[in-house]
Amino acid sequence: MTIAILAVQGAFAEHGAMLDRLGAAHFEIRQAADLARPFDGLILPGGESTVMNKLLRELDLFSPLKEKIDGGLPVFGTCAGLILLADRVEGGERCFGGMDVTARRNAYGRQLGSFRTQEPFAGKSVPMVFIRAPYIAQAGPEVEILAETGGHIVAARQGNRLATAFHPELTEDTTIHAYFLKMAASSLPADETFPGQ
């Protein structure tokens, strides 16, 4: 199983390091030619969603990736990546969409509002780092809520789409990446086995 990491801007290298720890193969997508390699899952990292949204379109990555995501490719977005997956974006433009949620950009204000906390994710307590983070202001009935903090939704899943407002890649805890790998593995054909954990 191979995971592609969108690497047009942001903290993509940190996701690669997490996948290394879990023993999962991965490569970076910076331009359309990179899509020639087959992959079984996609990570949309943290960074600036405005920059990624623009570069996705200008580097001809938007349509082919949207097609794959709409077709059920397992995808995991963190922070800016959550915004790229939201059907509705407060204070920004919709990118791929696919999750029936409203993302509120810069929901905690400027850098002084950035924080770290510890909350349960799908039943297990994990560290959560929020950097100028969004949260999910509203979620539709198809959306499974996986984590909340301070009364706001900060992790959710809808089918093969997983999104967190925080950055698991900035911590030592591999829980959420392992969750995503399991999710991606379960949508593989039966003869391909899951290499991680």
Added chain:
Amino acid sequence: MNERYELNKNLAQMLKGGVIMDVTTPEQAKIAEQAGACAVMALERIPADIRAAGGVSRMSDPKMIKGIQQAVSIPVMAKVRIGHIAEAQILQAIEIDYIDESEVLSPADDKYHIDKTQFDVPFVCGAKDLGEALRRIAEGASMIRTKGEPGTGDVVQAVRHMRMMNSEMRRLQSMREDELYQAAKELMVPYDLVRYVHENGRLPVVNFAAGGVATPADAALMMQLGAEGVFVGSGIFKSGNPAKRAAAIVKAVTNYNDPKLLAELSEDLGEAMVGINEQEIELLMAERGK
């Protein structure tokens, strides 16, 4: 270190692979954001004009900075003079996302930098070698950039500073452990930072290129030399077609290893900033604050 410092280092990680652009008005800030800037640096005059105007150069008017904060959704940075604690307190009070304690402005203190550990907002500082970089980190900087020579459009100094930092880091990496104590003494930096570089072969914070970057090729050069992102100051709004040049530099940073794409991006950008060679300038800003 403490949690706030970690969060501040983390914000710099989110800026990686991006371009931070100098802007002087909300309109320019919007052009920069639309062109794909991952952050903007709000200042009253860009370095080329500071150089031309001469005189004392200070922190920008907070009202002007606030105008830019309202105009864009990306992080907004602003500069304070080296050692000017009160200017930094003022920028923290208006909730700036990053303070640049910058040699571009006239230094307020010719001996001491700001004790950045006393602040909640993050700081980026310039460095032209590893000693300067690690001293700034010891003082609490959560991001480093090369000094380069601001406002010149001449990339030679940014290249020199990046190569210097990298070669000094490789030297530390290759040392025996018992040699690190002497290295810390020679670099005039704390031992634990020397040890970090020895073990990891990199700074403990994100390192951008700055000073003299004027073209997509300049940006790609700095990325190939190991920069994790690029600051572009005068290079954009001193050029013939700022929006187009800004967008081209953003794409060049993402695909810095693709010469074919770089060739396309370099086409038809209009006039680059005129630039001055380092031999022609009287004031070397990089010599401020060591």
